[in-house]
Amino acid sequence: MRVLFAAHQFFPEHYAGVEIVTLGLAKQLRARGHETFVLAPKRSIPGNNIEPGQIEDYEFEGIPVRRVGRPKEGLNRPYRLDYENEVMAGRAREYMREVKPDVVHAEHFQGLSAAVIPAFKEFGVPLVYTATDFWTMCPVVDFRRHDGAMCRGPELHHCIRCIASRHQGSRLKAVMDRTPDAAVRLAAKLSSTPLGTRLHPLRQVRALRERPAYIRERMKMVDRIIVYTRLMRELLLANGIGEDKKIVVSPYGIDTSRIAGLPRNTSEPPPLRVGFIGTLAPHKGCDILIRAFRMLPPEMEAELKIYGNLERFKPFVRHLRRLAAGDPRIAFPGPFQREEVGEVLSGLDVLVVPSRWYENQPGVILEAFAAGMPVVATDLGGMSEFVRHEENGLLFGLDDPVDLARQLRRLYEEPGLLRRLREGIGPVKTVEEDAAELEALYESLLSGRERVV
Structure with a gap:
């Protein structure tokens, strides 16, 4: 075939x-x-x-x-x-x-x-x-x-603003920010008239x-x-x-060949080793994780490692570094090679997926499960179909660093919770x-x- x-x-x-x-x-x-x-x-x-x-x-x-x-x-x-x-x-x-x-x-x-x-x-x-x-x-x-x-x-008037919002720093974004909603709706209506074929902005709409x-x-x-x-x-x-x-x-x-052979992590906190693996862009919500982590009490032994490309979305990465500034518990190791995923996961106790969007099926969740590691994720469709609260991970509210901090504290403070979540992880579908x-x-x-x- x-x-x-x-x-x-x-x-x-x-x-x-x-x-x-x-x-x-x-x-x-x-x-x-x-x-x-x-x-x-x-x-x-x-x-x-x-x-x-x-x-x-x-x-x-x-x-x-x-x-x-x-x-x-x-x-x-x-x-x-x-x-x-x-x-x-x-x-x-x-x-x-x-x-x-x-x-x-x-x-x-x-x-x-x-x-x-x-x-x-x-x-x-x-x-x-x-x-x-x-x-x-x-x-x-x-x-x-x-x-x-x-x-x-x-919805057309929302779609217009959504596209503009993805062009941060552009003239289009600046104009749309000053444009009343009534004017955007009018442009949407005019786009279906003969004017919609003559004027470039209306042709786009x-x-x-x-x-x-x-x-x-x-x-x-x-x-x-x-x-x-x-x-x-x-x-x-x-x-x-x-x-x-x-x-x-x-x-x-997923390809489990780089993960399956590694010994399962059975360590218990302290310290609690927290990780983020993914694109360092706003929709992935790494800033929510950093805010939550900094809410943890200073006496709590914990560390956070953030893995991802530090060059692709530089303004956002600078924002993340400012949020983390002064906290020696937070590190930015950057990206890693695909063959190193097992080694990276073996150095963590829990993976956090704090995305601000539905996330159809993040592969990193399955990789964590293949490594026997619980996941803390946003309680949002897609992610919540894989991460089941208090069975193989924990869920927290969308855009809610306070709730995320609460869930991370539970992993540290509740005896046996991390072990029970590890035991609740089922088999992972292979490629x-x-x-x-x-x-x-x-x-x-x-x-x-x-x-x-």
């Missing part, structure tokens, strides 16, 4: 959750005797040496990869290219002719755009989509509104207005949608994405098991297609 994976970006420059899952599945399916390939866009920015639409072929860990340059970035770029990019559709067709896959599995459409969906389907092969995040429903992906509220679906319907229509062509959580399934259906019978809830599996499930799914779709033919 020949399987083409599509993703929004790929190694070596990008190595977050979606990329790790895609690479793991591609390698496992190869180990099972199949041929796998990856198609992904690449940002056309200074230093990346790629122009819009230009292709770049290479191999990564034995997997053939084709990358295509994304449109030039900037606020003047036509917003429609976010979800309707015919250049990407053309490049998808070209790669389909070269690779001739039996199945296409899209892990993400961002950068590629939803225009690649009909391009894939032209070749009559099954198309599987994994909803790794909320891109099909949310133009800023994370379903967290500009005002801090958790979103449930697109019009494209944003038309985004949900365009994506919904193309998503009807997808043969199966895999979701990691019940929350994702609920949100997709509520926003008209997919059908009940097409959506399968199936958490992904080998995930690949076997996908292989069966692909074969069922192919046999169904053959019967139809």
